[in-house]
Amino acid sequence: MLNDERRRGERLELLKIAFNFGRGGIVCIAALALSCAPPALRIVPEPTDLDQMSSLIQGQYRERRGYVEEGLGAKKPPAELAQAYGELGLWYHAYSLKDAASTAYLNAHLLAPTEPRWLYYLGMTASTDGRGEEAKRYFLKVLDLLPSDVPTLVRLGEIELATGQVESAGTRFEQALELQPEATRAKLGLAQAKRELSDPTAALQLLELALLERPDSDLVRYALGSTLRELGEMRRAAAFLATSVPDTRQGELAMQDPFVDELRTLDLGPQSHLRRARAASQAGRHQQALANFLKAANDDSSSATAHLGVIRSLHALGRPEDALRSAMAAAELFPENARVLSVVARRLLAEGRTQEAEAQFRRALRVAPSSPAALMGLGDLLREAGDLAGASVLLSEARTVSLTARLAAASATVLIRLGRHDTARQDLEEDIRTVEGDRALTLLLARLLCTAPQASVRDGDRALSLASGAFLQTPSLDAAEVVTMARAEIGDYRGAAAGQRVILAAIERAGRQDLVPTARNRLLLFQNAQPERNSIPPEGSLGSVFVDPEAFSVFVADSS
Secondary structure: OHHHHHHHHHHHHHHHHHHOOHHHHHHHHHHHHHHOOOOOOOOOOOOOOHHHOOHHHHHHHHHHHHHHHHHHHOOOOHHHHHHHHHHHHHHHHHOOOHHHHHHHHHHHHHHOOOOHHHHHHHHHHHHHOOOHHHHHHHHHHHHHHOOOOHHHHHHHHHHHHHOOOHHHHHHHHHHHHHHOOOOHHHHHHHHHHHHHOOOHHHHHHHHHHHHHHOOOOHHHHHHHHHHHHHOOOHHHHHHHHOOOOOOHHHOOOOOOOHHHHHHHOOOOOHHHHHHHHHHHHHOOOHHHHHHHHHHHHHHOOOOHHHHHHHHHHHHHOOOHHHHHHHHHHHHHHOOOOHHHHHHHHHHHHHOOOHHHHHHHHHHHHHHOOOOHHHHHHHHHHHHHHOOHHHHHHHHHHHHHHOOOHHHHHHHHHHHHHOOOHHHHHHHHHHHHHHOOOOHHHHHHHHHHHHHOOOOOOOOHHHHHHHHHHHHHHOOEHHHHHHHHHHHHHOOOHHHHHHHHHHHHHHHHHOOOHHHHHHHHHHHHHHHOOOOOOOOOOOOOOOOOOEOOHHHHHHHOOOOO
């Protein structure tokens, strides 16, 4: 009788715990309580490419897998088995095998429902895979256990911001800053929330504080420039936007996060060296990156990624001869790796050894006929040699395999030079939807829309809208030129000529005498009420020449 009462009490306590973890927890934990059996665990699949990994990495995996199998066989306590599954999940997570990692973390969570680590890692894997609502549920459960955990508050706020829950996100960031006033990432998130809630002044104050803490952060500088632009301070905005990169993939603002620190410092031999090397490379610390890539290559000579990292780092450090020697050595080590052969070809091309480079690109295509790097490399080489038809075939095929903004621009430029303006427009219209937000690609389409010889391809109004948006994003010469050409296309020759005078003054101030003849010829064209009909984009970047946004703003279309 006493034992029956005790069992009923234990079941009641388990059901109370279950209510804290949602309906899924109720089912799992109630089943555990009523059947006196462990929860139904998921099967964690083995890596499909395990046999292609080094013996060191295979050993790490089998050791962690062995802990799980040993725990299941010996029916070890749930806490020990949870730890084994969690360690296995960390291994998968470190090697970016996130589906298997999620399954292992879920098993760990089912076995130890009050351990926040596994919930946090479940949230991270769901978040990086774009499953925002699922990640939010896990992070909310972490907060139930650790209400004052700043990293969880910040990550939860970022998910809510991305899913349109702006006010709730703002509250999360405010809570994080109350607990940790120096949390730059929370300031950045709160500033974005303030901007979306139409309070750019408050956003500016937060970002100015963030800039004091992280003056080297592209993310902070870009957000600050965008906010200043909203406030109409175009000159200051241009200064920040010109020295930042809007792509958030350029680097994540780090924060003190014990869970992520555990993942980062996990001793995984060559992989840990590779992670540190990539982080150093992204931060521009090329000497440190080189040291770690070399360690990874020494630990695992079969790692093509490590050898490629060595080549890139040597090139970034201004050591082209060493980079070429390393590339040639890599080609001997990996004769069947198209990516390595393509990098070797690029290094040869940089040294002016065109025929050898072409041979390496063709060798790469024999190994992997659909290699985007080899297709694009050989396409670029043929384009430079004047074989536009051959280049177009290769670049078009590469574009269908793996589209990037640079590849889309290269393919479209070749089509324009071949006079296939209608095909170029169709491709660009499709590509800017796929590579959303790429400024250079948008400007290429805008230029085509206002300068193509065929009336069926041109659309001056749309060209003006696209070019104006690009100019407001970064007020540089490349966008300003297309704005004036679009003005001419819609018949506003007076506005086009006036804008071209502002451009000419900017070119002369920048000391770019090489650009003056073209600018003067275009001004003469507009003064004679003639549109521009040269759709081929200029060689080299014009982004380093900035046009006064206040003096030019009258020629920019109102995108609203």
